[in-house]
Amino acid sequence: MAAPRTTVPDATLPGPMDKWEVQLRKGCLELAILASLQAGKLYGLEILRRLERDSDLLVAEGTVYPLLSRLKADGLLDSQWVEADAGHPRKYYRLTPAGRRRARAMARVWCRFSASLGELLEPLLKEEL
Amino acid sequence: MPDATDPRQTMELYLLRVRRALGRLPEGEIVEILRELRSHIQERADRAGAITRESVQVALEALGDPVELARMYLNENLVARAVASRSPWLILRAIFRWACLSAGGFLVFLLALTGYGTGIAFLFCAALKPFFPGHVGLWWRRNPILFDLGAHWPIPAGARELLGWWMIPVSVVAGLALFLLTHRFTLASIRRFRHFRLMPA
Numbered sequence: 001m002a003a004p005r006t007t008v009p010d011a012t013l014p015g016p017m018d019k020w021e022v023q024l025r026k027g028c029l030e031l032a033i034l035a036s037l038q039a040g041k042l043y044g045l046e047i048l049r050r051l052e053r054d055s056d057l058l059v060a061e062g063t064v065y066p067l068l069s070r071l072k073a074d075g076l077l078d079s080q081w082v083e084a085d086a087g088h089p090r091k092y093y094r095l096t097p098a099g100r101r102r103a104r105a106m107a108r109v110w111c112r113f114s115a116s117l118g119e120l121l122e123p124l125l126k127e128e129l
Numbered sequence: 130m131p132d133a134t135d136p137r138q139t140m141e142l143y144l145l146r147v148r149r150a151l152g153r154l155p156e157g158e159i160v161e162i163l164r165e166l167r168s169h170i171q172e173r174a175d176r177a178g179a180i181t182r183e184s185v186q187v188a189l190e191a192l193g194d195p196v197e198l199a200r201m202y203l204n205e206n207l208v209a210r211a212v213a214s215r216s217p218w219l220i221l222r223a224i225f226r227w228a229c230l231s232a233g234g235f236l237v238f239l240l241a242l243t244g245y246g247t248g249i250a251f252l253f254c255a256a257l258k259p260f261f262p263g264h265v266g267l268w269w270r271r272n273p274i275l276f277d278l279g280a281h282w283p284i285p286a287g288a289r290e291l292l293g294w295w296m297i298p299v300s301v302v303a304g305l306a307l308f309l310l311t312h313r314f315t316l317a318s319i320r321r322f323r324h325f326r327l328m329p330a
Contacts, residue, residue: 044165045172062193063201065165070205073213081164088171091164 025057031110032057033067034076034095034103041080041094044068068093076102136185140170143189150199154206162202166192211319217245220315227319237318244311251304254279255297266290267299 036042036050044065051059071077076099081089095103144163151159173191174184192198204226211219224241227234257280258265265280270288278300281288292299 043172044169045176060193061169061191062198065162065169066198066201066205069162069202070209073206073209086172086175088168089164090168090172 026063028055028110029057029059029063029067030071031103031106032059033064033071034099035107037077037093037095037099038103041092043082043090043092047093071099075099134182136174136180136182139182139185140167140189143170143192143195146195147199150196151202154203158206166198208319212316215312215316217312217315220312220319221245223319224315237315241311241315241318244307244314248304248306248308248311250279251300251307255300255304258294258296258300262294263290266296267292 032051032055033047036047036054042050047068048059048061048064051057051064068077068079072079072093075096077093078096078099079091079093081091084090144166147166148159148163151162154162170185170188170192171180173188174180177184177187204223207219207223207226211223221238221241224234224238228238254265261280264282264284267276267278267290268281268285268288269276269291270285272287275285275288
């Protein structure tokens, strides 16, 4: 049985940097959730597994559901209960048009920011080699 | 007496603790939250093979402390409702929650409390002026120095009231302006809080 996964900061980062990495990951969670729903509807556990598989976020499970609830209240997500063969209903989420616009805008900002910072950071990484 | 070995009872006990900690939310929202958490726990336990005491326990541990989980729902929910309603009361409550989490939030809460409080004090003074015209006003005295706006019983010796009946429009305009400025500041701050909200690691 898989052990519960939690957010684990990079062990090479000293004290205050741990916090920085945790905050960085948290800041990305909203974008990651919206992006995970880009291809279609998913329910909570599927979103979690998708984030585990396709990102390095290692999300604490309890943080995702309150965030999904808020994104829905903000009108970025829509939800629907579907009776499943498993014997219990599942709550599926999907992007609303506003959610899709927001995800695209956030992705643009992220890519622009990451690219510009990458140029600045490249010499630091070369120093390590 | 609950049976600690029954996985469903273990799950329901956890959900009961979440429900208790969610106390201030509307009942419909609580039901929706618990239904989703129940579905998550069952699904997770099912994927582990079967709903057993161990598989439910693992699912609950992954969700974390029920009170902490409820606190995150309350934070998310309160902020969303505060921004949507623009109610100063809800905004203050959301900022108070933020104040409990960080020094920045505490500073914003103090500024909001001061701004709203002073705005309301101005309006209160304007409302009192017609009933106590000799006691409410902008007071000035050179020695010892005194300069304040408000009501005095008795009137400080040697103090002079400067505004007269102008006190009413001046206080109304100042009170409304301060109230609106504080409102805009708190709304902008709470939107910032949404993006920098603290969540447990």
